[in-house]
Amino acid sequence: MLPGLAYFLVFHYGALAGNVIAFKEYVPFDGIWGSPWVGLGNFRRMFEDAEFWDAVLNTLWIAVLQLVFYFPVPLGLALLLHTLTWSTVRRFVQSVAYLPHFVSWVIVVALFQQVLGDTGMVNGYLGDAGLHTVDIVGNPDAFRPLVVAQVIWKDAGWGTIIFLAALSQVDEQQYEAAAIDGAGPWRRFWHITLPAIRPVIVLLLIMRLGDILSVGFEQMLLQRDAVGPQTAEVIDTFVYYRGIVGGDYGFAAAAGLFKGLVGALLVYAANRVAHRLGEQGVYR
Amino acid sequence: MSAHVRPGWMEKPRLATQAAKAVALAAVVLLVCVPFLVIVSTSLAAPREVVANGGWVLWPEHPTLEAYRDILDGGIVTHALAVSAGVTLVGTALSLFCTVTLAYALSRPGVFGGRPVLLLILFTFLFPPGMIPGFLLVKELDLLGSYGSLVLPVLVNVFNLVVLRGFFQGIPEELYEAARLDGAGDWRALWSIVLPLSKAALAVVGLFYAVAYWNSWFYASLYLESDHWPVQQVLRTYVVAGSGLTDTTTGEATVNAPQTIQMAVLVIATVPILLVYPFLQKYFTKGVLTGAVKS
Numbered sequence: 149m150l151p152g153l154a155y156f157l158v159f160h161y162g163a164l165a166g167n168v169i170a171f172k173e174y175v176p177f178d179g180i181w182g183s184p185w186v187g188l189g190n191f192r193r194m195f196e197d198a199e200f201w202d203a204v205l206n207t208l209w210i211a212v213l214q215l216v217f218y219f220p221v222p223l224g225l226a227l228l229l230h231t232l233t234w235s236t237v238r239r240f241v242q243s244v245a246y247l248p249h250f251v252s253w254v255i256v257v258a259l260f261q262q263v264l265g266d267t268g269m270v271n272g273y274l275g276d277a278g279l280h281t282v283d284i285v286g287n288p289d290a291f292r293p294l295v296v297a298q299v300i301w302k303d304a305g306w307g308t309i310i311f312l313a314a315l316s317q318v319d320e321q322q323y324e325a326a327a328i329d330g331a332g333p334w335r336r337f338w339h340i341t342l343p344a345i346r347p348v349i350v351l352l353l354i355m356r357l358g359d360i361l362s363v364g365f366e367q368m369l370l371q372r373d374a375v376g377p378q379t380a381e382v383i384d385t386f387v388y389y390r391g392i393v394g395g396d397y398g399f400a401a402a403a404g405l406f407k408g409l410v411g412a413l414l415v416y417a418a419n420r421v422a423h424r425l426g427e428q429g430v431y432r
Numbered sequence: 433m434s435a436h437v438r439p440g441w442m443e444k445p446r447l448a449t450q451a452a453k454a455v456a457l458a459a460v461v462l463l464v465c466v467p468f469l470v471i472v473s474t475s476l477a478a479p480r481e482v483v484a485n486g487g488w489v490l491w492p493e494h495p496t497l498e499a500y501r502d503i504l505d506g507g508i509v510t511h512a513l514a515v516s517a518g519v520t521l522v523g524t525a526l527s528l529f530c531t532v533t534l535a536y537a538l539s540r541p542g543v544f545g546g547r548p549v550l551l552l553i554l555f556t557f558l559f560p561p562g563m564i565p566g567f568l569l570v571k572e573l574d575l576l577g578s579y580g581s582l583v584l585p586v587l588v589n590v591f592n593l594v595v596l597r598g599f600f601q602g603i604p605e606e607l608y609e610a611a612r613l614d615g616a617g618d619w620r621a622l623w624s625i626v627l628p629l630s631k632a633a634l635a636v637v638g639l640f641y642a643v644a645y646w647n648s649w650f651y652a653s654l655y656l657e658s659d660h661w662p663v664q665q666v667l668r669t670y671v672v673a674g675s676g677l678t679d680t681t682t683g684e685a686t687v688n689a690p691q692t693i694q695m696a697v698l699v700i701a702t703v704p705i706l707l708v709y710p711f712l713q714k715y716f717t718k719g720v721l722t723g724a725v726k727s
Binding site for chain 1: 438439441442443445453456457460461463464465466467468470471474485486488490530534549552553556558559560561562563564565566567568569573584585587588643646647648649650654664665667668671672673694695698701702705709712713
C-alpha cells in the first residue's frame with residue numbers, strides 16, 4: 149500500500165499544504181516556503197476584482213442551467229429504458245448512449261464544431277434550403293445553451309447507469325401487487341418507482357451542489373477563445389489564466405481555495421438538509 | 433438473450449406510447465451516431481469534394497485514405513500517437529499497481545491505520561487541493577517537461593480505489609483464512625486469490641485509467657513542450673483552435689490543415705476508445721455498480 153499512500157501524501161496533502169501560497173506573494177526564486185507572507189491580501193484583492201465576480205456569475209449561470217436542463221435528462225432516459233421489455237433494443241440503446249462519455253472533451257468540442265459550426269453540417273443544410281445560417285459555436289449569446297447541450301450529449305447516457313441500478317433494485321412483487329390491486333402504470337410510477345429512487349436523486353443533487361462552482365474546466369477552456377471571456381470565463385478558467393498564464397500565483401491560489409472551501413461547505417450543508425428531511429445523503 | 437418478455441401483470445402499452453418511445457430512442461441513437469459518421473466520412477473524402485460541399489461530407493463519393501497516409505507518414509501526429517500510447521500503457525500499469533495494493537490493504541481488517549487512512553483519502557475527494565498548488569508542486573518536484581508529470585499527479589483515482597476496495601471486501605473471508613493456513617503472506621494472497629477473483633473489476637478500473645490517460649491533454653499543455661505533446665493536445669491545437677500543422681522536419685508552419693486531415697486526426701484519436709469500448713461495456717455496469725452501491 150505504500151506507493152499509493154505516498155501518492156496521496158505527496159500529491160494531495162502536499163498540494164493541499166501548497167495552498168499556503170494563497171496567503172503569500174509567490175516569488176518563483178524563493179519557492180513556496182520562502183515567499184513573503186501577505187496575510188489576507190490576495191483574498192482582499194480577489195473580492196475587489198470585478199472579473200472574479202463575473203467568473204463567479206458565469207459559473208453559477210451555467211451550473212443553474214445544467215441543473216434545470218441537464219439533470220432531468222438521464223433520469224428521464226433511465227425511466228424510458230426501464231420500461232422497455234425488449235432487452236435487445238434496450239441493451240443496444242444503452243451501449244450507444246454510454247459511448248460519448250468515453251470520448252475526450254477535445255473530441256466532443258471538435259464534433260460540435262463540425263456539426264453546428266460555421267461550415268458545419270446543420271448550416272450546410274440551412275444554406276441549401278435558402279435559410280439564414282447561424283453560427284452557434286462562435287457566438288457568445290449561444291454559448292450557454294451550447295455548453296449545456298454538450299454536457300447532455302456527452303454524459304446523459306452515462307448518467308442513466310446509477311438510476312437504472314436504483315430502478316433494478318425495486319421489488320418486482322410490489323409492482324405486481326399494485327397491478328393486481330388495480331393501480332395503472334402512472335399510479336405505479338408515482339407510488340412505487342419514484343419513492344424507490346428518491347434517495348439516489350437526492351444523493352446526486354447533493355453531489356452536484358458541491359460541484360456547483362466547477363462546471364467543466366476542460367470544456368470551457370477549449371471554447372473560451374472562440375466566444376471570449378465575457379461568457380466563457382468560469383472560476384476554474386479564471387484561476388488558470390490569472391495563475392498559470394498570468395503568473396499571479398498567490399492570487400489565483402486564493403481564488404481556487406475559495407472555490408474549494410465553498411464547495412466543501414455546500415456539500416456539508418446539503419447533507420445536513422438531506423438528513424433533516426430523512427434522506428440518507430452522501431455520508432453519515 | 434431473453435428478448436421481449438413482459439411480466440403477466442404489466443399491460444401492453446398503447447400504440448401512441450410505443451411510437452413516442454421509438455421516436456425518442458431513435459433520436460438518442462442518431463444524435464450519437466451521426467456526428468461520428470460525419471467525421472469519418474469527411475476524413476475519407478477527397479479534399480476537393482469537401483471544399484465543394486462547404487466543409488463536410490456525409491457520404492464520400494470517392495473514398496480515399498490519402499489523409500491518413502499524410503498524417504501517419506512520420507511527423508507530428510505519428511509522434512504524438514506514440515507518446516499517447518506510451519503514457520497510456522505505463523500510466524495504466526503504475527496506476528493499477530498502486531490502486532490495487534492500496535485497495536487491498538484498506539480492504540483487510542486490522543491493517544495499520546485502516547480507517548483513518550481511508551478517511552484521509554476520502555477527504556481529498558471532498559476537498560481537492562486546487563490547480564495552482566498542484567502546478568507549483570509539480571514544478572518544485574522538478575517534473576516539468578517529463579512524462580512523469582502526466583502520470584504522477586493523477587496516479588490514484590479515489591473513485592476507482594473505492595470500487596476495487598468494495599470488490600475486494602466482497603471476497604469471502606474463508607478464502608483468506610485458507611490461504612493463511614497454507615502459509616501464504618499478504619502478497620501471495622493478493623496475487624493468487626484476490627486478483628484472479630477480481631478480473632472483471634480490474635478490467636473496468638484498468639480501462640477507466642487507460643481512457644483517462646488517453647484522453648488527457650491539459651497536463652500536457654501545462655507541463656510539456658509542444659514537441660512532446662500527446663495526441664489529444666495536438667488535436668486541440670490544430671483542430672479545435674485551428675492553428676496550422678507544423679512540419680516537424682522543417683519547422684515551417686503550413687497554413688490551416690485541410691479539413692480531411694483534421695478529421696483524420698480526430699478519427700485516429702477516437703479509434704482506440706472505440707476499440708476498447710466493447711470490453712469496457714462488457715464489464716463496467718457490474719464494476720461501477722459495486723462501487724456506486726457501496727459508496
